[in-house]
Amino acid sequence: AQKVTQAQTEISVVEKEDVTLDCVYETRDTTYYLFWYKQPPSGELVFLIRRNSFDEQNEISGRYSWNFQKSTSSFNFTITASQVVDSAVYFCALSDLYKLSFGAGTTVTVRA
Amino acid sequence: DTGVSQNPRHKITKRGQNVTFRCDPISEHNRLYWYRQTLGQGPEFLTYFQNEAQLEKSRLLSDRFSAERPKGSFSTLEIQRTEQGDSAMYLCASSPPTGENTEAFFGQGTRLTVV
Numbered sequence: 312a313q314k315v316t317q318a319q320t321e322i323s324v325v326e327k328e329d330v331t332l333d334c335v336y337e338t339r340d341t342t343y344y345l346f347w348y349k350q351p352p353s354g355e356l357v358f359l360i361r362r363n364s365f366d367e368q369n370e371i372s373g374r375y376s377w378n379f380q381k382s383t384s385s386f387n388f389t390i391t392a393s394q395v396v397d398s399a400v401y402f403c404a405l406s407d408l409y410k411l412s413f414g415a416g417t418t419v420t421v422r423a
Numbered sequence: 424d425t426g427v428s429q430n431p432r433h434k435i436t437k438r439g440q441n442v443t444f445r446c447d448p449i450s451e452h453n454r455l456y457w458y459r460q461t462l463g464q465g466p467e468f469l470t471y472f473q474n475e476a477q478l479e480k481s482r483l484l485s486d487r488f489s490a491e492r493p494k495g496s497f498s499t500l501e502i503q504r505t506e507q508g509d510s511a512m513y514l515c516a517s518s519p520p521t522g523e524n525t526e527a528f529f530g531q532g533t534r535l536t537v538v
Contacts, residue, residue: 315465346526348529353531354512354531354532354534355529355530355531355532356466356514356516356529357529358526358527358528361525361526402465402466404465409454409456409471409518410456410468410471410479411456411458411466411468411527412468413465413466413467414465415463415464415465416463416464416465
């Protein structure tokens, strides 16, 4: 069975601060994929990043970066220099072949 | 707009009534998924189609739920004899026919309220 845990329920920051979201996952699969999605108040889930289990290289994409560590089964996500438009619920998700298992989400509020 | 389209956006129904939701995926996507999301939780997988074939159903999908994708294009999700516990956001997603696990593109969902 696959499981994703997002221990942080809510995070509130002031604009321009960095925000790091924690994600811990469990799976017995050797091949899997990890995702971060954003859900703004409009409700639509927006894809942010994807990483497969064979690639632990951490990258930066614009204001987004991630830290994937197989040894600790963690896939943390950072928003640098947060903006008010970043306010949303962020979901970490784990996938084997096709279906996604989501965490409970972390609500991020960025105050001006 | 060529994203995933779901109709209706909102549905209020009385307990015991049947409801049907529609999902139109992105046109070149052959994979289609339904998820259910309750308040304060992440989406939960319900079912998966590859073209017109329903390849997996979650145990969350009781016998009151049925999903179809008759021509491998749009899909419908029907709930019979609705119960208050069915109140949730129902999300549809699609992804393209590639070998690699690509990201799923989600619609805006149908919010169901059973009163």
